Amino acid sequence: MLKEADLRGIFVPVATPFSADESLDEASFDRYLRHLLAHDIQGLVINGTTGESPTVSWDEVERLVALAKAVMAAMHRQVPIIVGTGTNDTRTTVRRTELAGRLGADAALVVVPYYSKPPQSGIAEHFRRASETGLPVIAYEVPSRTGVRLQPDTAAAILELNGIIGMKDSSGGIELISAVTTLSGKPVLCGEDADFYAMLRQGASGGMLASANLRTDAFIGMYRQFRAGDTGQARRTFDALLPLIRLMFEESNPAPLKWLLAGQGLIASDTLRSPLQPITVGLQAKLEEALREAY
């Protein structure tokens, strides 16, 4: 199981490949994971935002974890598996976190409860209960998706909990991480791809980045340059990645990512489950141009 000290480096949230009829495409998942696991990543996230968690059933999550474990066994390569278990219902979140533990996950990614706009005390209670399952939990703040913002004091109180090993901050900007890193010693991973360099400067311990599905080695290299103290080179490496990163979030993640993965033949199709839709022709043209520059 993951420990605080393990939350360093590049973690890759994986897409969930679907066939044209929106069923799980297991052959693509196998091929795509083999490609990712050839890189020196610190962990995989299954059923995160990038994995289209709102439309993936728990039975499918179990299948995805089993497939990932089978690929790792076949490759003789083990990396930690983090499973998205957070919902907007505390009881379901606790149950899923327990189930993920039984599946052999190394940690759970638990998002701030969305839609119902709970008070800060309710968010803290949600994480308190999720933290008591025995599976380490990473708290995930992404206010643009949840509709509620985690206040720094609440974040620090959540990080105080024994079962919480760290946080993924997709709040946008450096305000939250600046406050949290002064209030807590636990690791904060960047989850806002375009802010990765700025967040490393502000104390982030790594990134959980959808864009690291592409140019994975460049992200790892940039992180290592930064850790080695070569911030100038890290900045240059990151600046070269930025145009592609920005385009990957111009329409809802993971639509651009899936189009790019399908273009590389890593997954068979860019199918998303409705209501998400494939990217527009306009964004396709911009991505093609960015790819010519980036590779």
Ligand SMILES: O=C(O)C1=N[C@H](C(=O)O)C[C@H](O)C1
């Ligand atoms: O899947 C995730 O986890 C991520 N979700 C963020 C989002 O799409 O809001 C982006 C981040 O890169 C990874």
